[in-house]
């Protein structure tokens with residue numbers, strides 16, 4: 001595991017934002033996948049405005065099937081943290097349109113992806129659930145690995161979600177997994193020991209994966 005361990009979430013977030021800027025700065029245009037949840041929020045706040053001069057296509061990695069503006073909406077969190085002043089002129093933002101039914105939202109997302117001419121993500125920010133999920137790929141829920149995005153019902157959350165497929169995550173050129181807090185330590189340890197969690201499978205693909213961990217998640 002290629003891990004960077006930080007004293008606290010703030011130091012981790014600063015390093016993650018710096019890494020994204022450094023990676024994107026070298027590209028004429030960049031397709032960057034953004035996960036939801038709570039861990040990346042501070043990284044997105046620190047990233048705001050730092051890539052305005054690069055042609056970035058931002059891609060939502062997964063979404064809960066809730067209206068935009070709902071407290072659980074990932075895209076609402078991203079708009080508030082990463083684009084407080086609105087989306088920069090040269091940027092595009094591919095999102096799941098949750099006003100559509102889940103399957104339709106996944107198909108519409110794939111249409112946006114293809115219309116943007118994307119083939120793979122240059123960089124993707126991933127989280128890690130306490131159960132080893134990443135994106136909305138959960139250990140106990142089978143999501144067909146065909147196409148770019150799928151809708152999935154997650155029984156334990158009693159919630160529909162839309163997510164990038166495992167293949168898209170594995171094809172990314174550079175993956176950053178951000179994990180903080182003691183609840184992630186068993187998963188990090190499991191991945192190090194070869195456990196087949198979705199977050200492990202997603203990070204074994206082509207390209208590089210860097211894990212950004214605070215001491216608690218690293219089990220220090």
Ligand code: 6PG
Nearest residue numbers: 035036037038039127128134135
């Ligand atoms: C989501 C995320 C999800 C997240 C993990 C970790 O929509 O919930 O994409 O995969 O990354 O659940 O969430 P935390 O960062 O809140 O621990």
